[in-house]
Amino acid sequence: MTATQFLVALIAIFVAAKLFGEIAERLGQPAVLGELIGGAIIGVSGLRLVDPHDTTIHLLAELGVILLLFLIGLDTDLKRLIAVGGISTAVACVGVALPLLGGLAIGRLLGLTSIVSLFLGAAMTATSVGITARVLSDLGHLRDAESQVILGAAVVDDIIGVVLLSVVTSLAIGKDLSYFAMAKIVVVAFGFVIAALVAGAWLAPWMMRGLKRLQVARGVLFASIVVALGLAYVAERVGSAMIIGSFAAGLVLTRCGGGKEVEREVRDVAQFFIPIFFVSVGAAIDFKSITPHVLMIGLLLAIAGTIGKVAAGFVAWKPGLKKLVIGVGMIPRGEVGLIFAQVGLSSRLLDAGLYSSVALMVIITTFIAPVLLRAMLPPRSAEEYHGTADYVMDAPLDDDAGSRTD
Amino acid sequence: MTATQFLVALIAIFVAAKLFGEIAERLGQPAVLGELIGGAIIGVSGLRLVDPHDTTIHLLAELGVILLLFLIGLDTDLKRLIAVGGISTAVACVGVALPLLGGLAIGRLLGLTSIVSLFLGAAMTATSVGITARVLSDLGHLRDAESQVILGAAVVDDIIGVVLLSVVTSLAIGKDLSYFAMAKIVVVAFGFVIAALVAGAWLAPWMMRGLKRLQVARGVLFASIVVALGLAYVAERVGSAMIIGSFAAGLVLTRCGGGKEVEREVRDVAQFFIPIFFVSVGAAIDFKSITPHVLMIGLLLAIAGTIGKVAAGFVAWKPGLKKLVIGVGMIPRGEVGLIFAQVGLSSRLLDAGLYSSVALMVIITTFIAPVLLRAMLPPRSAEEYHGTADYVMDAPLDDDAGSRTD
Numbered sequence: 001m002t003a004t005q006f007l008v009a010l011i012a013i014f015v016a017a018k019l020f021g022e023i024a025e026r027l028g029q030p031a032v033l034g035e036l037i038g039g040a041i042i043g044v045s046g047l048r049l050v051d052p053h054d055t056t057i058h059l060l061a062e063l064g065v066i067l068l069l070f071l072i073g074l075d076t077d078l079k080r081l082i083a084v085g086g087i088s089t090a091v092a093c094v095g096v097a098l099p100l101l102g103g104l105a106i107g108r109l110l111g112l113t114s115i116v117s118l119f120l121g122a123a124m125t126a127t128s129v130g131i132t133a134r135v136l137s138d139l140g141h142l143r144d145a146e147s148q149v150i151l152g153a154a155v156v157d158d159i160i161g162v163v164l165l166s167v168v169t170s171l172a173i174g175k176d177l178s179y180f181a182m183a184k185i186v187v188v189a190f191g192f193v194i195a196a197l198v199a200g201a202w203l204a205p206w207m208m209r210g211l212k213r214l215q216v217a218r219g220v221l222f223a224s225i226v227v228a229l230g231l232a233y234v235a236e237r238v239g240s241a242m243i244i245g246s247f248a249a250g251l252v253l254t255r256c257g258g259g260k261e262v263e264r265e266v267r268d269v270a271q272f273f274i275p276i277f278f279v280s281v282g283a284a285i286d287f288k289s290i291t292p293h294v295l296m297i298g299l300l301l302a303i304a305g306t307i308g309k310v311a312a313g314f315v316a317w318k319p320g321l322k323k324l325v326i327g328v329g330m331i332p333r334g335e336v337g338l339i340f341a342q343v344g345l346s347s348r349l350l351d352a353g354l355y356s357s358v359a360l361m362v363i364i365t366t367f368i369a370p371v372l373l374r375a376m377l378p379p380r381s382a383e384e385y386h387g388t389a390d391y392v393m394d395a396p397l398d399d400d401a402g403s404r405t406d
Numbered sequence: 407m408t409a410t411q412f413l414v415a416l417i418a419i420f421v422a423a424k425l426f427g428e429i430a431e432r433l434g435q436p437a438v439l440g441e442l443i444g445g446a447i448i449g450v451s452g453l454r455l456v457d458p459h460d461t462t463i464h465l466l467a468e469l470g471v472i473l474l475l476f477l478i479g480l481d482t483d484l485k486r487l488i489a490v491g492g493i494s495t496a497v498a499c500v501g502v503a504l505p506l507l508g509g510l511a512i513g514r515l516l517g518l519t520s521i522v523s524l525f526l527g528a529a530m531t532a533t534s535v536g537i538t539a540r541v542l543s544d545l546g547h548l549r550d551a552e553s554q555v556i557l558g559a560a561v562v563d564d565i566i567g568v569v570l571l572s573v574v575t576s577l578a579i580g581k582d583l584s585y586f587a588m589a590k591i592v593v594v595a596f597g598f599v600i601a602a603l604v605a606g607a608w609l610a611p612w613m614m615r616g617l618k619r620l621q622v623a624r625g626v627l628f629a630s631i632v633v634a635l636g637l638a639y640v641a642e643r644v645g646s647a648m649i650i651g652s653f654a655a656g657l658v659l660t661r662c663g664g665g666k667e668v669e670r671e672v673r674d675v676a677q678f679f680i681p682i683f684f685v686s687v688g689a690a691i692d693f694k695s696i697t698p699h700v701l702m703i704g705l706l707l708a709i710a711g712t713i714g715k716v717a718a719g720f721v722a723w724k725p726g727l728k729k730l731v732i733g734v735g736m737i738p739r740g741e742v743g744l745i746f747a748q749v750g751l752s753s754r755l756l757d758a759g760l761y762s763s764v765a766l767m768v769i770i771t772t773f774i775a776p777v778l779l780r781a782m783l784p785p786r787s788a789e790e791y792h793g794t795a796d797y798v799m800d801a802p803l804d805d806d807a808g809s810r811t812d
Binding site for chain 2: 001003004006007008010011014015017018022025026055056059062063214215218219221222223225226229230232233236237242265268269271272
C-alpha cells in the first residue's frame with residue numbers, strides 16, 4: 001500500500017462513516033448502522049475504495065476495537081452494577097444463555113459443525129449498551145428503574161461476551177477443544193480481569209500521582225494508551241484476548257478515580273480509530289454471498305436473538321418493573337457481535353455467507369430496538385448521558401464541544 | 407506485521423517519545439530532541455523494537471507529517487506576516503539562501519553530486535517556528551519586537567522550505583532536472599497554495615455553515631481531516647508534495663475563521679501521530695554509519711547553518727532591533743529538516759551516513775538555540791503562547807487540560 005492509496009482509503013472510510021452516520025441519525029437510527037452500510041458501499045463488493053484485508057487497514061481497525069473496549073471498560077461502573085445487582089445479573093445470564101442456545105440450535109439444524117454453531121450463538125449474546133443507552137437517553141427515560149436494570153444487565157453481558165469471545169477466538173485458531181481447555185480460557189479471562197483490578201488498586205493511585213508530575217504534553221493520554229495497549233498485549237500473551245486486556249485497563253483506571261480524565265483525553269483518538277473498525281466490518285460484506293439462504297439464516301438469528309432477550313426481561317422479578325421494556329431494551333447487538341463476526345471471518349471459521357448472516361442479525365436487532373422502544377415509551381425531554389453512548393454511539397457534536405472553553 | 411507486533415511497536419514508540427520527551431523538557435530542551443533520541447534507542451541500531459521501514463509504521467509516520475503540516479498551516483497567520491512584512495521576509499530569504507549555499511558548498515567540497523549537495527543545503531533552510539516560539543515563550547519574551555520578526559521569518563521560511571521540499575522530492579524520485587522543470591515545480595507548489603486560498607475563500611464559509619448543521623459526533627474533526635487529506639492527495643496528484651496540500655488546507659481553514667475550532671478538534675489526533683514520525687526518524691539512524699567522517703559532516707552542516715541564520719539576523723534594518731537575538735532565534739531546524747532527511751533516505755538519495763549527518767545537524771542546532779537564547783535574554787515571567795508550540799513542541803499538559811471544563 002502506497003501513501004496515496006492510504007490517503008484514499010482513509011478519506012473513503014471517514015466520508016462513508018460520517019455521511020451515512022449522519023443519515024442514520026437523521027432517520028432516528030444509531031450512527032453505527034450508517035457506518036456499517038457506508039462500509040458495505042465502499043467495500044469489497046461496492047466501490048472497492050477500502051480493502052479490509054489490507055494489513056495496515058486491518059491493524060488500524062484492530063486498534064479501533066482495542067480502544068473501543070478500553071472506553072467500554074472506562075465507562076463500566078462496577079459499583080452501579082453491584083447496586084442493581086441481582087436482577088440485572090439474572091436478566092443478563094438468561095439473556096446470554098437463550099440466544100446462545102438459539103444460535104447453537106439454528107446452526108445444528110442447518111447442519112453446521114458444533115464450533116461454527118457455537119460461534120453463531122456466541123455472536124448473539126452481547127447487548128450493545130451504547131445503542132440502548134443512547135435511545136433511552138433520547139427518549140428521556142434513562143433514569144427509569146427499567147433502564148437501570150437494562151444498563152446493569154448490558155454491562156454483565158459485555159463481560160460475559162468478552163470472555164465468550166476469548167473462548168471462541170481460541171477455538172477459531174484451532175486450539176484444543178476439550179471442556180478442560182475451554183474452562184481454562186474462561187478462568188484465565190476472569191482471572192486476568194480480577195488480577196488487573198487487584199494490581200490496579202495498588203498501582204494506579206501511584207501511577208496517577210506520577211502522571212500529575214509529568215511536564216510533557218498529553219502525558220495522561222499517552223500513559224493511558226500505553227496501559228491499555230500494554231494490558232492488551234499481556235492478555236494476549238497469557239492466552240486471553242487483546243480486548244480483555246484493554247477492557248480490564250479501562251475498569252482499573254475507572255476504579256481508581258482516573259476514569260473521567262482518561263476518558264476525556266482518550267476520546268478523540270479513540271473516535272478516530274473506532275469508525276475504521278465499523279466501516280471495515282461493513283466493507284468485508286460480500287454482496288454476492290447474500291443469497292436467499294443467507295438472508296434466511298440472518299433473519300432466523302435475529303428472531304432467535306430477539307425472543308431470547310425479550311424472554312430474559314421477564315426474569316426481572318421485582319414488582320412494578322415493565323418487563324417487556326427491559327426485554328426490548330436488551331435486543332440491540334452491535335459492537336461485540338460485530339467483533340465476533342470479524343474474528344470468525346478472519347479465522348475462516350465463518351464463510352462469507354455466514355459472516356453476512358451475522359452482520360444482518362446485528363443490523364436487524366440494532367434497527368428494531370429503537371423503533372420498538374419509541375413505540376412503548378412516551379417521549380420526555382431528553383436527558384444527558386455522558387457515558388459509553390458518547391463514543392460508541394456518536395453523540396451529537398454539541399455534547400462536549402460546547403463544554404470546552406478555550 | 408501481526409497485531410501483537412503492532413502493539414509492541416506502538417507501545418515502544420509512545421514510551422520512548424514521552425519518556426525521553428519528558429527528560430528533554432526537564433533539562434530545558436525541546437521535547438522533540440527527546441523523541442529523536444528515544445527513537446534512535448528503540449530503532450534499527452538499538453533495541454530493534456520499531457522498524458521504521460515497515461509499511462504500517464511508515465504510513466502512520468507519513469500521516470503524522472501530513473497532520474503536522476496541517477497544524478502549522480492552521481497556525482500560520484498571513485495577516486501577522488504581512489504586518490511584520492518586509493523585515494521578516496528579508497531575514498527569511500537571506501536565512502534560506504545562506505544555509506542553502508553553505509550546504510551546497512560543503513557537498514561539492516566533499517565531492518558529492520550536485521543533487522545530493524542541493525539536498526543537504528535544502529535540509530538546512532527551514533527554521534523550526536515551534537522550537538523558537540516555545541523557548542521565547544518560556545523566557546517571557548514572545549511579544550518582543552525581535553520575536554515578532556523571528557516568528558514572521560520562520561513562517562516565510564516554512565513556506566519556502568515546503569516548496570523546496572517539493573522540488574527536491576521530485577529530484578529525489580528521479581524526475582527531469584532541467585531548470586524549466588524545477589521552475590514548474592515551484593510554480594505548481596505556489597500556485598496550489600494560492601488556488602487553495604482563493605477556492606477556500608469561496609467554499610470554506612459555506613462548508614463551515616454546513617458543518618454546524620451536522621448531528622453526527624465529531625463532524626468538525628472528521629471534515630477537517632478529510633479536507634487536509636483530500637488536499638494532500640490533490641497536491642500529490644498535480645505534481646506537488648502531500649504536505650503542501652495539508653499545509654494549504656490549514657491556511658485555508660484559518661483564513662476562513664475556522665482555525666481555532668479546527669485546531670482544538672484535530673490537536674489530540676495529530677498529537678497521536680506526530681510522535682510516530684519523530685520517533686521513526688530517530689529509529690532510522692544507523693549507529694554503525696556514524697563514523698568520524700559523518701560526525702564531521704554533521705558538524706560542518708551545523709556550523710554553516712548556524713552562521714547563515716545568524717548572519718540573516720543582521721539583515722533586519724530597523725534601528726533598535728537586537729540583530730543577534732533575531733539571528734540566534736532562527737538557528738533551530740527541527741520538523742522540516744527532518745522531513746528532508748527522511749525523504750532523502752527513503753529515496754536512497756542520502757545514504758545512511760549522510761542521513762545521520764543531517765539528523766545530527768538538526769539535533770545540534772535544536773540543542774544550541776535554547777542555550778544561547780537563555781544566555782542572551784533575561785528571563786521574565788513566562789507568557790502563554792497558544793500556537794504551533796502547543797503541538798509541535800509538546801507544551802506542558804496543564805496548558806489546555808486546565809482550560810477544559812467538563
